[in-house]
Amino acid sequence: GDSVTQMEGPVTLSEEAFLTINCTYTATGYPSLFWYVQYPGEGLQLLLKATKADDKGSNKGFEATYRKETTSFHLEKGSVQVSDSAVYFCALSDSGGGADGLTFGKGTHLIIQP
Amino acid sequence: ETGVTQSPTHLIKTRGQQVTLRCSSQSGHNTVSWYQQALGQGPQFIFQYYREEENGRGNFPPRFSGLQFPNYSSELNVNALELDDSALYLCASSLELASSSYEQYFGPGTRLTVT
Numbered sequence: 001g002d003s004v005t006q007m008e009g010p011v012t013l014s015e016e017a018f019l020t021i022n023c024t025y026t027a028t029g030y031p032s033l034f035w036y037v038q039y040p041g042e043g044l045q046l047l048l049k050a051t052k053a054d055d056k057g058s059n060k061g062f063e064a065t066y067r068k069e070t071t072s073f074h075l076e077k078g079s080v081q082v083s084d085s086a087v088y089f090c091a092l093s094d095s096g097g098g099a100d101g102l103t104f105g106k107g108t109h110l111i112i113q114p
Numbered sequence: 115e116t117g118v119t120q121s122p123t124h125l126i127k128t129r130g131q132q133v134t135l136r137c138s139s140q141s142g143h144n145t146v147s148w149y150q151q152a153l154g155q156g157p158q159f160i161f162q163y164y165r166e167e168e169n170g171r172g173n174f175p176p177r178f179s180g181l182q183f184p185n186y187s188s189e190l191n192v193n194a195l196e197l198d199d200s201a202l203y204l205c206a207s208s209l210e211l212a213s214s215s216y217e218q219y220f221g222p223g224t225r226l227t228v229t
Contacts, residue, residue, distance in 0.1 A: 004156075036220075041222075042222060043118070043204060043220040043221050043222040043223055044157070044204065044206075044220040045220070046217055046218070046219075049217070089156050089157075091156075100159065100170050100172070101147055101149070101159025101160075101161075101162060101170060101172055102147075102149075102157070102159060102218065103159070104156030104157050104158070105156050106154070106155055106156045107154075107155070107156050
């Protein structure tokens with residue numbers, strides 16, 4: 001079945017550091033890929049998405065490129081801020097209409113220190 | 115535009131009891147999905163409803179059941195609660211069945227504790 005593997009945390013960085021959170025996936029079809037963020041006490045928010053190979057999703061300074069050859073969708077940001085502290089989830093959808101739901105990784109807790 | 119809301123925020127139940135969780139979809143959304151998020155884990159898909167019919171289901175036993183109402187609000191019912199059912203239950207709504215690139219909008223969740 002489908003699966004998503006992402007680097008375990010917590011990941012602790014200083015403000016303005018470069019961020020990479022690795023995500024790799026296994027899927028039977030051609031999935032869409034997502035990054036969701038969960039701030040403390042809040043629900044999941046869609047951060048960015050990519051629907052086909054070589055697509056780049058971007059939002060709020062975060063980027064991720066859909067790499068079919070390496071089955072990866074790594075999240076990057078050039079200069080993190082304290083406000084980026086949250087749990088980040090990589091996810092995929094492998095079905096038309098989403099009838100199988102989203103498959104999530106276990107999440108990576110990011111801590112940004114001032 | 116009203117986002118996805120869930121109730122209650124927290125609740126505590128005893129093993130063997132039944133529980134009903136509620137979700138109001140984002141305005142205009144006709145598809146709702148439910149997820150279970152155990153502590154320290156990613157959400158796991160329970161099932162999805164589209165226009166009041168179950169449209170897909172994850173690897174959860176039949177004691178997990180749901181309903182979607184004509185106004186697209188939804189319920190998740192869990193019978194014969196077990197200790198392992200303790201988790202954050204997330205509801206997500208989306209505009210309509212489309213390609214797999216559809217976006218889901220999540221509510222804040224209901225924290226269920228089974229003792």
